[in-house]
Amino acid sequence: MLFFDGFKTFLQSLLTENAKELVYWREALNASLYNSGKLIINQLPELELIIGPQPDVPLLDSSVSQNRFRKVFIEFINTFSNPKHPLVLFLDDIQWADIESIQLIDSYFNDQTHKNLLLIAAYRDNELEEKSVLEKYITKSKK
Numbered sequence: 001m002l003f004f005d006g007f008k009t010f011l012q013s014l015l016t017e018n019a020k021e022l023v024y025w026r027e028a029l030n031a032s033l034y035n036s037g038k039l040i041i042n043q044l045p046e047l048e049l050i051i052g053p054q055p056d057v058p059l060l061d062s063s064v065s066q067n068r069f070r071k072v073f074i075e076f077i078n079t080f081s082n083p084k085h086p087l088v089l090f091l092d093d094i095q096w097a098d099i100e101s102i103q104l105i106d107s108y109f110n111d112q113t114h115k116n117l118l119l120i121a122a123y124r125d126n127e128l129e130e131k132s133v134l135e136k137y138i139t140k141s142k143k
Contacts, residue, residue, distance in 0.1 A: 004043050004101075006089045010080075011046040025079075026051050032079040036072045070107040077108060081116035088118045095123040 014025060029051045033040065037054035041047050048054070060068060081087035091097070108114055 006091060007044055008046060010089075011044060011050065015046065015049055022050060028079050029076070032075045033072060034075075036068070039069050039072045040076050070104060073104060074108055074111050074113065077117060078113060081114070083116060086116040086118065088120065091119065091121045093123065094121040095125075095127050 014022075017025075029037065029047070033051070033054075035055055036057055037047065037051050038057050041051075041054055057068075059065070077087070105119065108117075109119075
């Protein structure tokens with residue numbers, strides 16, 4: 001998923017921090033993920049190097065599972081984005097984003113708990129398909 005590429009790079013850079021910083025992030029992440037870290041680790045294996053092995057999560061039906069994942073991922077992002085440490089994420093070539101990434105971004109910004117994330121997304125309008133999943137998010141000025 002495109003949305004995870006930025007977080008993969010971010011987690012890799014976090015792994016270069018000193019031991020004290022890693023302990024801080026381990027504690028913060030474990031507190032915010034409520035033993036659901038395995039959901040994020042499945043998408044971002046680097047996270048396990050920070051928070052350690054996580055217990056398996058119960059299997060749920062598809063729609064409930066998607067909602068749970070979105071809620072846990074929102075908590076994951078919120079851990080890194082706070083007033084003292086705002087987060088800026090840049091996504092390039094978002095015209096090639098998969099539907100799951102777009103829905104995850106949409107869920108994040110429709111959630112009332114987000115506050116300190118700036119998402120910058122770039123796309124090539126000449127490569128945007130007519131019925132793209134981005135269509136409802138793009139506003140074009142009329143000349």
